[in-house]
Amino acid sequence: MILPEHRWWAAEPMWRMAEEYGFAHAWTYDHLGWRSLVDKPWFDAVPTLTAAATVTSTIRLGTLVASPNFRHPAHFARELTALDDISDGRITLGIGAGGVGFDAHVLGYPELSARQRVDRFTEFTELLDQILTQDCTDYSGEYYTAVRAHRAPGCVQLPRLPFVVAANGPRSMRLAARYGQGWVTTGGRADDLETWWRTVAELSLRFAEVLAEQGRNPTKVDRYLQVDAAPVYSLSTVEHFREVVDRAAELGFTDVITHWPRADGPYSGKESTVEEIASEVLPEL
Numbered sequence: 001m002i003l004p005e006h007r008w009w010a011a012e013p014m015w016r017m018a019e020e021y022g023f024a025h026a027w028t029y030d031h032l033g034w035r036s037l038v039d040k041p042w043f044d045a046v047p048t049l050t051a052a053a054t055v056t057s058t059i060r061l062g063t064l065v066a067s068p069n070f071r072h073p074a075h076f077a078r079e080l081t082a083l084d085d086i087s088d089g090r091i092t093l094g095i096g097a098g099g100v101g102f103d104a105h106v107l108g109y110p111e112l113s114a115r116q117r118v119d120r121f122t123e124f125t126e127l128l129d130q131i132l133t134q135d136c137t138d139y140s141g142e143y144y145t146a147v148r149a150h151r152a153p154g155c156v157q158l159p160r161l162p163f164v165v166a167a168n169g170p171r172s173m174r175l176a177a178r179y180g181q182g183w184v185t186t187g188g189r190a191d192d193l194e195t196w197w198r199t200v201a202e203l204s205l206r207f208a209e210v211l212a213e214q215g216r217n218p219t220k221v222d223r224y225l226q227v228d229a230a231p232v233y234s235l236s237t238v239e240h241f242r243e244v245v246d247r248a249a250e251l252g253f254t255d256v257i258t259h260w261p262r263a264d265g266p267y268s269g270k271e272s273t274v275e276e277i278a279s280e281v282l283p284e285l
Contacts, residue, residue: 001064001228001259003267004028004043008051014260015052019059021278025092026052027064027257030071033102036266046079053087061087064184064226064257065096065166068120069103073128074149080132081155089156094184094224095128096166097121118171119143125165125179132160164224173207177214182222183207184257186229196230197247204251223253228267234258235269238276245281 002014018026030045045063052061061083066076084091097117098104104111112120123141130137131149139146155161165176166184176183185207188199204223211218225248227234234244235258248256261269 001027001029001226001257003034003037003259003262004045004048005037005041006043007041011048012051012055016055017274018260019056021274022282023059023278024255025060025062025257026056027062027094028052030063030066030094031103032070032106035101038102046083049083049091050086053083053090056090058090060090060092062092062094062164064094064164066093067096067098067103068117068124068143069098069109070107071124073124073131073144074146077128077131077149077151080161081151081153084155084157084161085153087156089161091157091161092164092182093161094164094166095121095125097172118169121172122175125163125175129160129163129179164222167207168203170206170210173210174214176207177210177216177221180221182224182255184224184226186226191231193230193232200225200248201251204253208252222255224255224257225251225253226257228257228259233267233269235261235267235273235277238273238280241273241277242281245285 002011002018015026028045028048033042049061080091080093098121100111120143123143127139127144127146130139131146131151132155135151137146137149162181163179164182164184165172165180167173167176168185185200185203187196187203190196190199208218211221227244227248232240234241245256259267261267261271261273
């Protein structure tokens with residue numbers, strides 16, 4: 001995860017190195033502003049990923065996660081189609097329900113309840129899927145409307161680029177099981193590391209049950225764990241990162257997502273740790 005906070009002359013080497021080091025995928029946040037960094041420099045996810053696609057050639061790129069707080073599926077589908085084309089089919093779309101922070105207030109919209117955010121997320125996912133897979137889409141919902149939204153030329157990846165759906169609750173998990181080529185979780189809130197891992201284990205079991213209920217083959221759905229939602233930064237040491245990867249694998253996760261080290265918090269760390277992980281841990285995976 002490379003936060004979209006740097007001017008491109010400083011950000012470009014990070015994206016290049018992520019590929020050169022051998023990471024399978026590189027992501028960025030899709031926010032208008034984020035938590036303690038809301039008053040700091042910040043750039044949009046779509047042009048950031050576009051630029052990243054032009055300086056890489058093999059690594060998969062994506063949003064984690066795109067937000068219904070400020071995106072309409074009809075316009076976003078056009079951006080995604082262009083991104084998928086420019087990257088030659090290397091885009092993975094991470095999508096979530098949208099939080100209650102800065103993104104939810106900056107446009108002046110009324111605050112939504114948790115249930116309403118999931119209702120909106122359901123419409124967002126349904127409509128985005130339809131526009132990306134159907135030649136022409138009409139849609140009328142409570143939160144989104146589309147009138148003759150066209151797909152052409154469509155995605156490079158067929159039938160569309162893959163969705164990785166963020167979900168902790170039952171309704172969002174069902175949405176992930178229905179539309180997702182992948183599922184991503186941050187685990188539950190916890191003050192200590194072992195408690196956090198227990199929440200991750202519980203969510204993993206719950207998602208397996210949802211997949212079974214929905215008739216999805218569990219081997220066809222990738223499972224992503226955003227490991228820096230834990231109380232301890234995953235890149236604090238090489239040894240800790242190796243332990244994180246092993247524990248995630250034991251719980252059935254296919255992928256882990258860490259954050260590129262920053263000079264100060266959050267995710268304060270050393271880039272030398274990334275180099276060590278690239279040489280010592282990644283070859284083992």
